[in-house]
Amino acid sequence: MAGQVNPLQAGLQEPDKTSDLEAFVGYNLKRAYIVMQNDFRKALGQDGPSARVFSALSLTVQFPNITQSMLARKLGIERSGLVAIIDELEQLGHLKRTHVPGDRRVQALVPTEAGVAAYQSAVQSVRAHEASILAHLDKKEITMLNVLLKKIRIQGEDS
Amino acid sequence: MAGQVNPLQAGLQEPDKTSDLEAFVGYNLKRAYIVMQNDFRKALGQDGPSARVFSALSLTVQFPNITQSMLARKLGIERSGLVAIIDELEQLGHLKRTHVPGDRRVQALVPTEAGVAAYQSAVQSVRAHEASILAHLDKKEITMLNVLLKKIRIQGEDS
């Protein structure tokens, strides 16, 4: 028996001890992000848009005639990655790729009526999802959280 | 020209206008998470551990003889997903899978001396990375951020 260690006497003994990891913002950020993402999917349903499709549709509705390059830049992803997202939205009839006079390379994105309606419906679901998952946070905390998260993002975009 | 819209007069006209998306915690969380993740990789280097390997090593060092199932539960991932992570750490010589008397199904994870040293070195890099990327946040803000992120995680684990 000497030298043998039963996990019930080691790891299991302190199963709820706070882990060192929880001192790291990165770890807490990842765990919270996964929770939000899973709940987003559950709230929007199988037929609803994924988070990335929702965000692309949102910007297209808010900035009609935005180009794909501009949209990719705003979303912080590569142009190549946006193609499939726009394909999906176009197939759903939520937006159209339109040619622009003066520069035949670019394709401006124009939301359709159905696209605007789909967005407005989705926004309500997303708001409900956030209200539910953030139920234990008050308004000030949510504002603070958004401010702090944006500070991280800005710092990352600078460097 | 009638009905034609130049993107320079539409989307491009207000390129820095705050997007509706930025009102959503989920969106800000995702963007901040990506920033942290990218900087983590850059800070730890190509030879350094990925975030998920680092977190598994951290818990193994802190809770020696933890089992894979317990570790997966703590990390919030599936057992199956942990196998490759533990494989990698074992191949690096940072931990060993050991048999446990009394239950021949489980394999307790024991960090090696090299594993503990590697962890301590990695922790310093992670601390430096967080200090750098969170340079614009003071201590109180970081504490607040961790508290708020944990609230989201708890809420998600409950539901």
Next chain:
DNA sequence: TATTGTTATACTCTATAACTATA
């Protein structure tokens, strides 16, 4: 019957590199 570790498999999200057509 239930649990541990494992394998096989597939899916989501993303990046890189190279191509085309334009500028």
Next chain:
DNA sequence: TATAGTTATAGAGTATAACAATA
């Protein structure tokens, strides 16, 4: 030369389902 959109491809990271060994 540079840019916009595209394609092909690969790599993380994760989940689900099924399996063998063991409880």
